Amino acid sequence: MLSVQGLTKSYGDLPVLEKIDLEVEEGAFCAIVGASGCGKSTFLRLLLGQEVPSSGEIALDGKILPPEPTPERGIVFQRYSVFPHLTARENLLLAHDFEGSPLLARAFGTRRADAEEMADALLERTGLANARDRFPAQLSGGMQQRLAIAQTLMKRPRLLLLDEPFGALDPGVRLEMHELLLELWREHGMTIFMVTHDLSEAFKLGTRVLTFDKVRHDPQFPNAYGATITYDLAADGSAFPDNLPKEDPDAESE
Numbered sequence: 001m002l003s004v005q006g007l008t009k010s011y012g013d014l015p016v017l018e019k020i021d022l023e024v025e026e027g028a029f030c031a032i033v034g035a036s037g038c039g040k041s042t043f044l045r046l047l048l049g050q051e052v053p054s055s056g057e058i059a060l061d062g063k064i065l066p067p068e069p070t071p072e073r074g075i076v077f078q079r080y081s082v083f084p085h086l087t088a089r090e091n092l093l094l095a096h097d098f099e100g101s102p103l104l105a106r107a108f109g110t111r112r113a114d115a116e117e118m119a120d121a122l123l124e125r126t127g128l129a130n131a132r133d134r135f136p137a138q139l140s141g142g143m144q145q146r147l148a149i150a151q152t153l154m155k156r157p158r159l160l161l162l163d164e165p166f167g168a169l170d171p172g173v174r175l176e177m178h179e180l181l182l183e184l185w186r187e188h189g190m191t192i193f194m195v196t197h198d199l200s201e202a203f204k205l206g207t208r209v210l211t212f213d214k215v216r217h218d219p220q221f222p223n224a225y226g227a228t229i230t231y232d233l234a235a236d237g238s239a240f241p242d243n244l245p246k247e248d249p250d251a252e253s254e
């Protein structure tokens with residue numbers, strides 16, 4: 001579905017990403033891990049169309065991605081993805097309005113009714129039905145992230161990009177969000193790229209774990225080279241530490 005070839009990105013004379021090649025099948029869940037500053041978010045922005053490659057290309061279904069965001073690609077950031085001056089429900093309706101007509105920015109008639117029905121279904125699905133008329137500041141961190149995900153799903157994206165979506169949440173809330181995300185991923189049949197700093201989260205959620213790192217280092221000039229994908233590991237949740245065989249305290253040591 002998605003094909004990345006020779007993708008390189010530099011900002012001025014700072015190389016960030018170097019010669020990334022990647023083929024991703026429809027419905028994959030790619031978790032992206034790597035050191036801070038190695039270009040993970042830049043890679044997501046390239047997939048979104050917010051950034052243009054310095055060289056190389058990204059193709060969706062064999063067609064080069066246009067250099068601007070389109071409804072088939074949606075992104076959720078760690079924070080502040082939602083509009084603070086709109087209620088939860090208005091946030092979802094605005095997402096739909098922008099998709100339909102960015103200039104007019106308002107849907108009417110049947111399209112409006114469809115949007116309202118979809119917004120209410122998503123609010124219900126993400127456990128926000130009772131909070132539909134509340135503003136983001138009146139929601140917990142977990143609820144705000146559920147709203148951000150629901151807002152992105154309003155556009156029915158085929159490609160969902162998540163940039164550390166659960167990084168600011170408490171561990172218990174994170175676990176709930178994992179369940180919700182896995183359910184939504186299966187229900188909507190999306191292809192997901194998710195940046196995370198949490199390895200266990202990457203292996204638990206991802207069908208593939210992509211690690212970004214530099215293969216070339218110059219100790220004199222640490223910024224001389226960019227990062228690429230150094231490992232592309234198959235994951236099915238079985239490598240998640242919770243699923244590993246527990247050590248048996250009664251077992252005899254050799």
Ligand SMILES: Nc1ncnc2c1ncn2[C@@H]1O[C@H](COP(=O)(O)OP(=O)(O)OP(=O)(O)O)[C@@H](O)[C@H]1O
Binds near residue numbers: 014035038039042043
């Ligand atoms: N618009 C920009 N202009 C110039 N440099 C940029 C720009 N965006 C990112 N960079 C630089 O590119 C490098 C990679 O940044 P990026 O945010 O992609 O890394 P990251 O792996 O997502 O980091 P983190 O894990 O800390 O979020 C950094 O050195 C950053 O300073």
